[in-house]
Amino acid sequence: MNTADAESTAKATPSENLRDFAGHYDFSFDSFQVQACGSIDAGHGVLVAAPTGSGKTVIGEYACFLAVREHSRCFYTTPIKALSNQKYHDLVAAHGADNVGLLTGDVTINGDAPIVVMTTEVLRNMLYAVSPDLETLSYVVLDEVHYLSDRFRGAVWEEVILGLAESVQVVALSATVSNAEEFGDWLDTVRGNVDIVVWEKRPVPLYQHVMADHEIYDLFGSDGRSVNPKLTALARQESRTTRDDSRRPRGRNGRGKRRVTYGSGQFGGASSSRVGDRRHQSHGLTPSRAMVVTALQKAGLVPAIYFVFSRQGCDAAVRQLLRSGVRLTDRTERAQLRELAQREGASLSETDRAALGWNDFVEALSRGIAAHHAGLLPVFKAIVEEGFTRGWLKVVFATETLALGINMPARTVVLERLVKYNGETHADITPGEYTQLTGRAGRRGIDTEGHAVVLWQTGMDPRAVAGLASKRTYPLRSSFAPNYNMAVNLVRSAGRDRARSLLEQSFAQFQADRKVVAAARQGVAVAGQIADAWQQAHCSRGDFASYARLRDEVRELEREQARLRKQDQRAAVLDGLSRLEPGDVIHLDAGKGSGWLVVIEPARPGKPEPHPLVMGEDHQIVRIAPEQFKSAPVTAAKVRVPKRFDRHSAAARKALSRALDARIEGLSVEAGRSRAPLDAEISHQISELRARLRAHPCHDCPHREDHARAAERALRLERENNVTQRRAADRRNSIAAQFDRICAVLDALGYLDPSHPDEVTPAGTMLTRIYSELDLVVAQAIREKVFAELNGPQLAAVLSTMVYEARATDTGGHRMPDDTSARAERALRSVWREVGLVERDHRVERQRDLDIGFADAAAQWASGASLADILGEFGLTAGDFVRWTRQVVDLASQISAAPGLAELGSPGLARTCRAVIGLLRRDIVDFETAEPE
Template sequence: MSVSPTLSEIDLKRLFPFSLDDFQKQAIAALDAGRSVVVCAPTGSGKTLIGEYAIHRALHRNGRVFYTTPLKALSNQKYRDFREQFGDENVGLLTGDLSIERDAPILVMTTEIFRNMLYGTSIGAVGTSLNGVEAVVLDECHYMNDRQRGTVWEESIVYCPPEIQLVALSATVANSELLTRWISHVHGPTELIYSDFRPVPLQFHFISSKGMFPLLKAPRGGKKATEINPRIKSFGKGRQGRKEEPALSFVLSALEQRQMLPAIYFIFSRRGCDRSVEAVGNLCLVTPEEARELRSRVGEFLARNPEAERAGQLEPLLRGIAAHHAGILPAWKGLVEELFQAGLIKVVFATETLAAGINMPARTAVISSLSKRTDDGHRLLKASEFLQMSGRAGRRGMDERGHVVTVQTRFEGAKEAAFLATAQADPLVSQFTPSYGMVLNLLQTHSLEETKELVESSFGQFIANLHLQPLMEEVSQLKEEYRQLASQVAQVNEEDIHSYEKLRARLREEKRLLKILWNQAIETSAQTAREALPTIAPGAILSLKGPNVRTKDPVMAVLVATAPSPGQAPYLICLGEDNRWYVVLSTDAIAINGEFPDWQEVGQTVLPGEIAFKPGQSRKGTAETAEIARQISAIAEPLYFAEVEAQQQRMKAVEAQLEQHPLNQWGSPGALFKSLKRQKKLASEIRKLEKQLDRQLGDRWGEFLNLIDILVEVGCLKVSDAEPDAEDDNPVFEVTAMGESAAAIRGDNELWLGSAVRSGLLDNIDPHHLATVGAALVTEVSRPDTWTNYGLSPAVEAVLGQLQGLRRQLFQLQRRHHIAFPIWLEREPIALVEQWALGVEWNELFENTSLDEGDIVRILRRTLDFLSQIPHVPHISESLRVNAYRAMALIDRFPVNESIE
């Protein structure tokens, strides 16, 4: 695609003097055409350039751009990069606890902050905080897959005003086209810019104790490599058939010999990373010049931060080896990132969190295991996880190719590695989940019907709608048929229908009674006949019933002869009025209807011929017997039962009323009632299918309504005295003062945090106690063996004891409404927060707990973030507001405070 000189108001060649890739040109063209874009391309392919173009264009027009990222650390990194690229005065930062130049034309922030901005504005409107914003860059958009934070991305896309362009930058995902269609649906025209091109191609390797080899067979004809290298198919088995894992020193030696350093060595545990650093011993991977540069830089860092030095980390670092995981002191981790980017660290043993956004490319990515332990058990890596880590390999402008090395383990080998290396990326899965904060913020500015529309605009709902389209079309067709039937019977008088139905019901009852009376009369007559049978002779005319009789009504027959039977009563051989011979039991005679005249003469000429004397036997008569058969009906006295006759007359009277009914003027009442029956059946089918649709489409809305019920019960919402909307008849909700307090807080459970803040229990406690209680409300410790040598003060214990009652009530309320948001009230590790607030030195604090330094910092930073929100919560006491500021000052010191310089 050639770039037209009029493609943009900006001189692209001046901005980007290097050659642009096709997908970058396509994205720029789409933005200039006024469309939003989803840029889906591999890690390291240059997606960020699209966001930078949007920034250049906005600066040229005196507009603004918001650049959002999923992580504070990544936002800080982008802030530093953009200040260097665009000038300090043009770049601001918002991360919740940091607010720098918030009116700058380029404002970097976490995606959550952007979502919170949108909460304060009617959806679709441009609020004061978005004045002049031309585009919003959603970096790492594939974070929609994140179970805890994915909702934020979906809300940001749905709530963002349509006149603001979205620039969604994502790693490759399987359903990028669906994502683009969804954004087009909920936001505005959006174009997918897809590329699988990597400027630095990847080469996959497999290493076992027998050596390092290419993982895949060399392709032919320019095709991608997809088949496993036949040379390594049988590798990995040693004594007793066990798979032999290569030693760490063997792997590092192979990387060094092949000039494949620097490398990120991914290990799925903190302890594994630390043990690997220890296991390399005295191995040195840097040159003397690099060693001098390392000592200089590390010395400067420690001069600024003397408390950050750790003997177990310093010596390996000076030899070009480091660990990088969440348990390490963040400041030290930042130093590792800086030195790795400078090429001074050759191997970083890291958990997979390093692959999530932080700019730390390497020549080689080593993946130590192809499976990992999760909350759901031990499982193989997902394709996207493998691709995310692999994407760190290959530095643009520095390496001709990147290398991905998979390591033989006891559990997996080359087969699993080849599968993941050739697998397609996983699809994005919607993680949209309503929260208390979402409910309270939306209902402050929207009606219930508007809110439902927003909630049902999620990505997951969009996909569900597509999958359920056939079912929705079926419902639509059934409704159309129902509408047509309803219009057909609309002109019929409803009272006529009811009266006709009553007559039909009465006729059915009269027929039922007739059947009962008939059966009773037949049984009485049969009893009389059975008593008289022993005395009657051939020529008697009988009424027969039984399995041998083919008609429903009794058959008139003349008794021709009897035959012996195994029982006492003989078989009766009869000629029926239908000219058929019957062999019956005496119990089959239900009445004696007279005698055939002159039977002694006539009977001599009537013989049954060959017929088996077995009950139920029947055969056709002859031409000779036909005349006798015709006379039987005329001779016999018909069956007559007075009660039956009376009932038949009543039945005929009802039939006559039906024939004369006004409903007959509309045509056949039978057809009408068939239509009514079909209409009723359609209504039932429609209800059933709509319930099925509601179950699959309305799960999130059902959760939303459950949250409303809870919020009403606790007093955060109330039903307004205003009349419901006439169109939808939905109630109007008002957010109370307590609800406004909860809505102003961000957290895992805004209702719990808002209830604690509004309880009055925190109003008059000392600042260091407030910090400690705050930590209890926001801290989650997953390991049961966590310990500290510090105890909580009585003042904190007293507050926690009172909060426990509130917690128990909220637990019960949530359980009743099938809601499972966490309600933290941690006790064990939060004593560290109190000691830190009282001034204990960092090294002493660290020595008195089982927690890693990174975990301690995380607890303190989460506490600091919560405390920083309290002064902005409406309807709280001034003493609590002041003490929150004081508590923040007590804990916001190195290494808790974040440096962004």
């Protein structure tokens, strides 16, 4: 392995191939580009870590050039379909349409070409399927390889790196990461002959600013290191005029209603403010969005990407600028943007345009303003991206997804806040995220400098912002973990032992191994402390260590018994409540609303906990919660509840209450209680241990409790050290241990054959083609014929529950579209629970829950509903609707292609899945998945 800083490496004489390749570019290559291309010429793999916009893709394009010249093949992989489409067009322009193909799962163009652009998942699937297209493969470009840190999809990159043939040269292109050498060391270990090229120089220098009120200040002073004194003066001035309790989480007296809603404020995030609160848009020194855009235009700092970190915030910003009358384009640019919109949007019908707010979009576009986020329809995104790259659009309000690969550089990047929602909470952005976002500023060959502007927020500390801007820490951390689909594919292709060995070569394991040495050093120091504690616990009457361990074992068994009882009771309660149906009569023993209850509405599917709607003996209608039950509810009787029971009708409530009163006469309370047995085995063990304690010679020692305190300290230190050493041991084979547990689940459910560890059963063969996040639930549902009797719209609804994930703002209240799909969803949920129990038994993290939030929309679209009806009824954005529909299509495609469906008892399922695909891929959905021009 060769590790070098390209700037300090003398330029070698470029090869004839490289000279020919460089002649197609109108700029001279930087030394890192020459060095990396030289590594490819030498037959080596290469990892290139360089800033955004520095020209890393030139190295990937060189691999494509060589594949065409050598009559071999190069696969150019990207993390997202939009980037694949963009790269496809770039390579077609360079090599011609005959030499370039595109594979993105739903689009196939010229798949036999010498250069094929694809998403990384497509290549992973080809490896597992042992595709014949791999036979002539010489080069694989892994663009944006730092995506392997992504906690949802990162494992795919490691699967590809480990699965490629040794003869394939890997060209890995990464953003600047602080541990490039560590990652390159791993690549060299598993691939061999991988060179590392690190380039830290930005092609366009970046200047940092803070905008407060109407003025844009430099963040740093004249020396380029210390904070601008004008900003520190502003902070002092603001602190004198701002109430102290505005910086406190709970008000002046510490007991108020204020809550910290996000962020620590470590990087100037002003943690006591609220994200998206309009009151802060023009509060104090914080400039309004219109003020910011106007100031940028006057300063010559457009085009700009304005990061808002909220879809609604992006759309709201566009509306605000429209209302403010801001216009950033001249007459020619307005005409060009309108022509672009009409050309790209020609396939949209008038009803679709009305539903999508087309006129407002085009009006804002013509003024040089647009939004860009995941909820935007792809055709809108395409218009925004082309308009911006051509320089016609001046300001794009964007979420952070724009920073992840799409080539949309700007002169300036604006960060409205230094906090964002990370999927769980609002938190400060990290130095790595700041670097990634601001890396878009400065267009190579156009701008002589780029600019990053942070907007002032109440409570901001300019020194913290300067610290954030000056850090370049972006460590690459593996997110690799084996899953069910990976396990069956690896066992089928390599056998269980070889698969286990392969997983031990992952980057995740490579990083974990480096933490083992520190644990060993800690163990030596703690051993001495443990020996001292046992010496203090010495007892003249006998071996106090054995007595203390008996006492400790009793305590642990008692704790374990309490935990098991609590877990079993809660699991039983959740399961019992989820199975209740309208008309079931149950008994609640204690607490508010105790007594006999009749179920009116069952628990809502797709929710983490069941909360059925019930009527009590007091004739009040409420929702009950699992916390109200100490044991699982048992149906003691049934009462007829009308199918369309109107809970707001006094007559309906009165009729139901009479029926309930009549039914519960003479019912025994015991009839409504479950009888869960105690864990007799643990109780027996505890009794035996207590008898041994009483018989121990140290039991009657007058200093017993003094000895016990020292012994408890020794035992505590032993436990802590054991945990540390066990974690170290787990790190030594952590990935392989996860693989073993996953294989145990697959053995138990019949996907692998325990008696033939290198063989996959027919069910396992079917699972090899299911790549869903809920892959095992999908496969098990196929085996149990959950989907067998469904028509197209019903199947679309049920499949959607396994791909859809509601946003945090979703208020719930969703239903399945009809009784048949509801029964199938209940059966699917039962499968999910059964799989979860097996996972619990084998200590495998449970697969995520089902979500019915998109089911009705999917069914209605499959039944022919219009886009306007769907968006109006379900409150979805057009982009979200298209994305979730395409994911249902993708899952249906996987199932339809899964081998052995007929043998597993579902001969017509593939046909129904193909019907679902045809029903869903129509109008705007079909338009969005059409081949690129």
